[in-house]
Amino acid sequence: MKSERMRSFGRPGFTLIELLVVIAIIAVLIALLLPAVQQAREAARRAQCVNNLKQLALAVNNYESANQCYPGGSYSQFLPVEAFPENFSCFVRLLPYLDQSPMFNAVNFSFTSSNAQNITISNVAVNTLICPSDINNAPQVISPNTPSSSFNIVYPIPPGNWLQKFSSYAANAGTFDFGYNLSYGVAQFQMYNGTIYNDSSITVASVSDGTSNTFLFGEHAHGADALNDPYYYNSDGSWNSGRWYDTLFSTFYPMNLNRGSNGAFGSNNYYFITSAQSFHPGGANFAFCDGSVRFLKNSVSSWRFSPTNQDSYGMWMPFGMTYANYIYTINMGCQLGVYQALSTRSMGEVIDMSSF
Numbered sequence: 387m388k389s390e391r392m393r394s395f396g397r398p399g400f401t402l403i404e405l406l407v408v409i410a411i412i413a414v415l416i417a418l419l420l421p422a423v424q425q426a427r428e429a430a431r432r433a434q435c436v437n438n439l440k441q442l443a444l445a446v447n448n449y450e451s452a453n454q455c456y457p458g459g460s461y462s463q464f465l466p467v468e469a470f471p472e473n474f475s476c477f478v479r480l481l482p483y484l485d486q487s488p489m490f491n492a493v494n495f496s497f498t499s500s501n502a503q504n505i506t507i508s509n510v511a512v513n514t515l516i517c518p519s520d521i522n523n524a525p526q527v528i529s530p531n532t533p534s535s536s537f538n539i540v541y542p543i544p545p546g547n548w549l550q551k552f553s554s555y556a557a558n559a560g561t562f563d564f565g566y567n568l569s570y571g572v573a574q575f576q577m578y579n580g581t582i583y584n585d586s587s588i589t590v591a592s593v594s595d596g597t598s599n600t601f602l603f604g605e606h607a608h609g610a611d612a613l614n615d616p617y618y619y620n621s622d623g624s625w626n627s628g629r630w631y632d633t634l635f636s637t638f639y640p641m642n643l644n645r646g647s648n649g650a651f652g653s654n655n656y657y658f659i660t661s662a663q664s665f666h667p668g669g670a671n672f673a674f675c676d677g678s679v680r681f682l683k684n685s686v687s688s689w690r691f692s693p694t695n696q697d698s699y700g701m702w703m704p705f706g707m708t709y710a711n712y713i714y715t716i717n718m719g720c721q722l723g724v725y726q727a728l729s730t731r732s733m734g735e736v737i738d739m740s741s742f
Contacts, residue, residue: 431518432666432681435554435605439673441514442555442603445483446476446582447590447677455587456602459557460499460628462585472628474499476557476582477515478507484514499626502544508626509549515625517554519665522609525549526620553625556606556635556662557582561726562701562714563636563660577714579730581675583634590675594732597675601729605670606635610663613644622659631659637729638698640688641670672728686742688723700726 450456457476478499481490489510497503505528516523528548560580581588581602593600608623615622615631624632641662664670669683689700700720716722724742727735 428519428667432671435517435519435666435671436679438514438517439555439603439605439671439679440677441484442480443673443675443677443679445480446602448483449480450590455589456582458586458628459559459583459630459634460585462628472499472584472630475553475626475628475633477512477553477633478626481512484512486512499628504626505544505548508551508624511551512553512625515553515555517605517607517665520554520607520609521665522612523552523554523607525551550621550624552608552623553633554605554607554623555603556633557603558601558729559583559630559634559636560729560731561637561716561722563630563634563638579716579733580636581731584628584630588731592732593675595727595730595735598678599728599735599737600675600731601637601672602675603673604635604641604662605664605666605672606633607663607665609665610642610645611659614658614661614663634660635662636660637662637688637726638701640684640725641682641686642684680742682725682728682742686723686725688725689721 446456457479459476460472460474462473474493474495478490478493481487481493489507489512492506494501494503508528511525526549528543528550558580559582560578562577563580563583575585578584578586581593581600590597606623611619611622622631627633639658639661642664643658643661662670662672666681669681669686671679671681673679689698691698700717700722701714722730722733722735724737727733727737728742
């Protein structure tokens with residue numbers, strides 16, 4: 387009797403069915419919570435990205451107050467050109483206004499950004515220039531075995547372990563930004579209608595379209611270069627370089643090209659890297675000349691493209707010019723998209739604030 391009584395009052399166990407039900411409930415809860423956690427993390431990353439762009443816009447406006455113009459995308463006064471016609475990026479000149487005076491003092495302006503004398507600053511990251519959502523943004527090693535065409539550094543590389551750091555942001559060159567040639571002079575400058583570009587000296591007063599309607603900076607995620615320019619991905623986006631595809635962007639192509647809803651452009655094109663790129667779902671952040679930062683969706687209206695050659699119907703190139711020798715202009719009567727209109731500084735477009 388005693389043993390039977392003990393068995394009847396023993397601890398009950400779980401059946402297999404009960405255990406499976408508990409596991410299933412836990413799995414459902416995890417499935418429900420995981421997207422919420424990911425959304426919360428992305429919201430935090432996006433907030434940090436917005437703050438970075440605000441800091442850049444504030445730095446530019448402080449720079450303009452001190453120098454009576456925005457910084458140029460680069461200044462190419464050095465001759466002969468040591469590697470590229472473009473020189474230091476606008477971010478280098480903004481260093482004192484980003485609380486980075488010691489780094490700015492380390493720049494040797496007696497040499498170009500492509501001279502090995504300035505390899506020190508390529509090795510240092512500026513946190514304000516890094517969006518936390520920008521994946522595949524790890525620094526790249528620069529060594530004597532690195533091909534000389536990969537980075538904007540003139541060889542030989544000095545002894546030591548050097549890295550090239552990158553930027554997740556770029557300045558607004560306008561509707562066109564496909565290269566730079568000193569010999570084109572004033573004629574080529576006419577195609578740059580943005581706020582910061584090679585050898586520019588734009589003032590706030592010249593932004594007649596309105597500072598709240600004109601881009602200053604946009605996202606230019608380095609990780610996206612793996613899709614749009616895989617051959618030079620390891621060097622595209624160098625933060626200290628003023629090359630047109632490193633720290634400048636244009637609105638010639640829609641943002642987030644070849645990803646999401648803007649993925650209809652097919653094969654890789656060398657010029658796709660000039661577009662704004664972001665890893666935030668659905669669009670990208672942009673800083674405006676008034677210091678505000680707004681998120682634009684991929685669906686913002688853009689001008690139309692030719693299905694045969696991937697050129698915009700809005701652009702015109704003089705007869706006889708090629709991609710290596712060109713000066714673009716906007717076609718007379720062209721209907722700019724809202725995206726293009728936001729990138730021009732003085733074309734007089736009327737933009738409905740509800741359209742972006």
